[in-house]
Amino acid sequence: SQQGEEDPQALSIQEGENATMNCSYKTSINNLQWYRQNSGRGLVHLILIRSNEREKHSGRLRVTLDTSKKSSSLLITASRAADTASYFCATGVYGSARQLTFGSGTQLTVLP
Amino acid sequence: DVKVTQSSRYLVKRTGEKVFLECVQDMDHENMFWYRQDPGLGLRLIYFSYDVKMKEKGDIPEGYSVSREKKERFSLILESASTNQTSMYLCASSRRVGDSPLHFGNGTRLTVT
Numbered sequence: 613s614q615q616g617e618e619d620p621q622a623l624s625i626q627e628g629e630n631a632t633m634n635c636s637y638k639t640s641i642n643n644l645q646w647y648r649q650n651s652g653r654g655l656v657h658l659i660l661i662r663s664n665e666r667e668k669h670s671g672r673l674r675v676t677l678d679t680s681k682k683s684s685s686l687l688i689t690a691s692r693a694a695d696t697a698s699y700f701c702a703t704g705v706y707g708s709a710r711q712l713t714f715g716s717g718t719q720l721t722v723l724p
Numbered sequence: 725d726v727k728v729t730q731s732s733r734y735l736v737k738r739t740g741e742k743v744f745l746e747c748v749q750d751m752d753h754e755n756m757f758w759y760r761q762d763p764g765l766g767l768r769l770i771y772f773s774y775d776v777k778m779k780e781k782g783d784i785p786e787g788y789s790v791s792r793e794k795k796e797r798f799s800l801i802l803e804s805a806s807t808n809q810t811s812m813y814l815c816a817s818s819r820r821v822g823d824s825p826l827h828f829g830n831g832t833r834l835t836v837t
Contacts, residue, residue: 642822642823643822643823645825645826647826652831652833653830653831654728654814654816654828654829654830654831655767655814655816655826655828656828657825657826657827660823660824660825662823700766700767702826704822704823705822705823706821706822706823708821708822712822712826713769714759714766714767715766716764716765716766717766
């Protein structure tokens with residue numbers, strides 16, 4: 613069953629602009645993860661944020677988590693054409709053998 | 725870096741054939757997973773395994789089975805392939821259950837005709 617739902621479904625920006633993607637979920641979680649998928653390839657893990665964290669950075673990526681609103685956002689600063697990909701959020705519950713449940717993704721296109 | 729290798733990138737099979745998708749990981753992870761990915765539906769969990777010879781059904785196990793005889797290898801089996809099993813299949817592994825990153829293979833795009 614899908615829990616994380618990304619918004620928007622598609623986003624098109626110019627190189628150098630910032631890209632923001634949002635994720636909403638329904639039930640309590642232990643952590644939320646963001647993944648990236650280039651066309652026709654597997655997913656690559658970007659960042660994991662735990663439920664007791666509010667913000668996390670990794671290079672040009674900034675992730676926030678608001679457990680009261682059951683939402684997260686992924687910000688990519690100074691985007692590049694190589695950032696063009698689909699981005700997925702996934703919610704996890706510690707000890708749950710069903711692991712992560714993924715949303716349908718945001719397709720980001722960065723125009724040169 | 726963890727490497728998860730799926731044996732085929734593209735596969736074309738006929739309806740009714742038995743299909744084997746192989747996945748190998750090199751990081752001694754206990755947990756391994758098979759997902760399928762379809763446009764508009766995201767990733768859906770088919771089966772997972774948290775130990776050798778252990779398996780658990782995911783959200784859409786019908787028409788599939790799995791095998792985990794060795795820790796590093798997790799196989800997905802389509803007993804009798806059907807056209808509605810045409811999809812991208814993704815294998816993944818992880819160190820802990822529920823709160824560690826998944827490491828994915830590059831996927832197998834299966835077409836059943």
